[in-house]
Amino acid sequence: MSEPTEAEIREEVRAWIADNWDPDRGLVEWRNMLVDSGWGVPSWPKQWYGRELNEVLSAAVEREFKRAGAIGVARTGVRMLVAATLLEHGTDLHKEKFLRRILTGEDVWCQLFSEPGSGSDMAAATTRADLKDGKWIVNGQKLWTTSAQHAQYGILLARTNWDVPKHQGLSFFVIDIEQPGVTVQPLKQMNGHASFNQVFFTDAVIEPEFIVEKPGEGWRVATTTLMHERRGATGLGSWGQGSTGEGRAYDEERAEVATVMEPYKWYPQRAGRANWVIERAKETGKNNDPAVRQEIAKVMTLYNSAQWLSNRARAAARMGRKQGPEGSLGKLIGSHVARAAA
Structure with missing residues (x-):
């Protein structure tokens, strides 16, 4: 059986979202529907809530969820690191017990x-x-x-x-x-x-x-x-948030994200958000100080470099290549950004 085209996938996803997405539905109820559909993690094995789509088609699914403003599966914190590890090394019992509740956000x-x-x-x-x-x-x-x-x-x-x-x-x-x-x-x-x-x-x-x-x-x-x-190979990116909308599902997702992000309020660089340093500079009135602006520019340059290295590592993984130095270099740069941002 031939693989579906991107146009066919996009049409199928649009139809499914149109038939099922309701922002007034409870968040866990919605995510259970999403998990059952296979659209929540389309690159995962079919046995474990996916559709075994390649990276190009999975990205097409991502774009359709973004376009519709529909919320995706839970992925805050270390959830997707755990999921990726259990997919590779876990037993069927581990996957049956934990994967669904990771995706629905019921377990932290x-x-x-x-x-x-x-x-x-x-x-x-x-x-x-x-x-x-x-x-x-x-x-x-x-x-x-x-x-x-x-x-x-x-x-x-x-x-x-x-x-x-x-x-x-x-x-x-x-x-x-x-x-x-x-x-x-x-x-x-x-x-x-x-x-x-x-x-x-x-x-x-x-x-x-x-x-x-x-x-x-x-x-x-x-x-x-x-x-x-x-x-950063969660396979999901930051898609399907829908956090700017109105309705029960949006409210519950915002509460979920706020709980996870609370520890980063005064340590924002650990969340990979070096641009938050700009907000801190504005709050303290230092944003017009030339020396501070220069340091912020250095931080942002390093941050973007880390992002590009992470993208290279993900691209290598998609092509089946063993991880080279990109991931480790990105991690080291990220640590340097954290110190500089502090």
Whole structure:
């Protein structure tokens, strides 16, 4: 069977949106319809809520949703990094339990990788997961965790073997953040705001089926997550927002986005929004200072460079090429932008 043309896809999407999009419908109800249709993540496998469309046709779907102002699936926070990781490494049970609720926005996720004593050396993690009576028991601490206070689940990198080289002793888990053994504490910054959290595990329990891949393969799984983070390869871009409209679905989506974006209010560069620095300069009356304007120009130049590198990484992935240095360079530039913007 031949692949549909772009014109055919656009016509089909327009008809579906015309028949189904209602801004007064509840957001979760709408997203469930969208997930069932396959138009929410058209490049995903058909078995998992997609249509297996190529990148060109998926982009055509994106344009039609933008044109109609229809809201897309949930993608704020680390949701789509989790989804991409589970699509590649998860079991059918993981996909059945988590993917739909990621796309509908019913579950919030956080990423539990960084630790107080390891800095950027993620493989030096000392949070431990020990197998006792058939269940994994977790003890330790994670740091710099955004949105943990809102999360139902987290992706966790923990040490399960202390007798092998550090990269080989890590395992990757999905953990229930709302259980009694997990404590989330806001991490206050010097400006009085808390953009991050520290998370403590005290005999937290993970059922055996919620390890991703085999014990000792956590580093391989985590690098998949980081690869998608570095190149911004969510497969969705920023389409289907519809946030400027009126109606119940728009209101609920705005509330969802506001909750996720709240930590970035006083740390906007972490959200990849270097242009927010311009607003801060205006608020403080520094926007006409030549020295400040020059620094802002440098930040914006670096920010655009990072975006272009990220685009190159995504293009390489679409063509089936292994990731080169583009994603890592984009990440490094992004960190430099964050420091400069501060």
